[in-house]
Amino acid sequence: MDNLGLLMGGFGAVLTPENLMYCAIGVLLGTFVGVLPGIGPAMAVALLLPVTYGLDPVAAFIMFAGIYYGGMYGGSTTAILLNTPGESASVMTALEGNLMARAGKAAQALATAAIGSFIAGTIGTLLVVFFAPALASVAVEIGAPSYFALMVLAMVSVTSVLGGSPLRGFIALFIGLTIGLVGLDLNTGQPRLSFDQPLLADRIDVVVVAVGIFALGEALWVAAHLRRSPAHVIPVGRPWMSRADFRRSWGPWLRGTAYGFPFGAVPAGGAEIPTFLSYITEKRIAARHGKDEFGRGAIEGVAGPEAANNASAAGTFVPLLALGLPVTATSAVMLAAFQGYGIEPGPSLMTDQPDLVWALLASLLIGNALLLVLNLPLAPVWAKLLRIPRPQLYAGILFFAALGSYATNLQPFDLFLLLLLGLLGLMMRRFALPVLPLILGVILGPLMELKLREAMAISGGEVDALWSEPLAVVIYAVVAVAIIAPLVLRTIRPAPAAVAVDEGLAGDTTREEETVR
């Protein structure tokens, strides 16, 4: 299969004025939500899920892809200028990036982050172009038992490898799986967990769950902690880099990409580990060359992790497009969007919807270039967004959240569900339960059940059919490693998040409560 030819076809589809406009809207919106901590691309895509009813799939996914990449860019701006990482992926960027900004080198930090993101995103997307179709053509042969095992792997790895506490992760995962169970059993027509409510028997719409947990939950959490000591943005002009900065950056960019892509591509994703690995690698290399500026604002410490997190973001498209397995919150919500269009995500996606897939990949490359063009000159403008008062900002978000949930089915009952799920989201934030496993459980749970039923139907109810395929056995072995390895590693050496805390930077400083007066 001539992947590059197909990609060119994708470019042809994207390069219409209308699609370019959606791409631009996407990257601007993505940067907007990325700059503001607490609001991420996952929330933005969730709020925009209802537009999929009126938009053709190609345009919608071009916009979503723009939001995804834009969120990554925006997060680094806040991390550097405010020392507030918007998400775990930019924790490492904030370490050296903020030190650089304090030393008066904010412009160079922003430039190396933006250009590094562009390079890593472009290389990563090209790798997706080559890997995803190959993986998909193999994956088509995968039987239901192995597919089930893959989904177990995605859930377990996301839950236990990422985040600080596996217990909290699994609690969130099982809440999500339970929400995914609500409604009529598609095989037997029995109502499950519907409490004799005909409206619940209809299943809970993914839009309502995603909007409730991401948007309403966050809004309630912010409302509960409305007043916090404000900070100052470090003033910055137009980002630029000198020749010497380039010389010091290109190595970290490429190494960061090499770390990030594989971690995104295997369904054990997340940008936390590769950014951490990239950071310590650059630190070691700098020390060996005897010019270790880490701790005083080293440009390598921004270039490497920033490239790693974008490469990992690109890498997550491999499992999403080739297997239908999401490993980040944003790609999970994008999977829900596929379902909204009645498109079955999975290995057959590439052959069933080639136009959509290639247009999506082409738009990733175009969006990446647009981001570079937009963000280099606009960084000071984006920093101004941080002055928006929270009441106004979240009032807007609540408006769109309620509108979107209601518009899905025109059912007032959905607004009641939205409120309940929003309260659940608030409680999850209160008790530091990660949101990603829950969303993954809600979205992957029903698909997983489908594969389980399929495997059971084929085997006539024999449970050992689940490990009848060699591939499934291998995957379960990996699952076991994914559960045990973090436990072992934690005893040997502290988790990346703990190191970040040690170095004077909490994983999520906005979550810290402050006492004033």
Add this chain to the structure above:
Amino acid sequence: MTTIVVGWTPDEFGEAALRRALEEARLREGRVVVVNATRGDALVDERYADDEQLAALATELGGAGIEVDVRRSMGADVGDQVLAVAADVAADLVVIGLRRRTPVGKLLMGSVAQRILLGAECAVLAVKPTA
């Protein structure tokens, strides 16, 4: 002893108000209470002093030879916070800096100065930075 409350922000408006408050304090042999308040509902508020600006303020006040108290607070309305301090210390005079607002700014933002002017129990002195 005369007590003068000054609404201070780390910019030219706060600077003008503070300078005038110190002059008044010297004239009346009184003390100065500096109030720096924020609504605290945005991530960034340039008018809420950071540690560096507070240190600069402390050195400036240290050289003035006047009894000075600095209070920082956070609440729904900056004007109310200044008024609360004024009531608390039984102020004889409140000094504030006036800023110019555009027509759109008037529409969007409430005026801290207006709240203080209308709500204060004592005299209010409004100053502008000399151009």
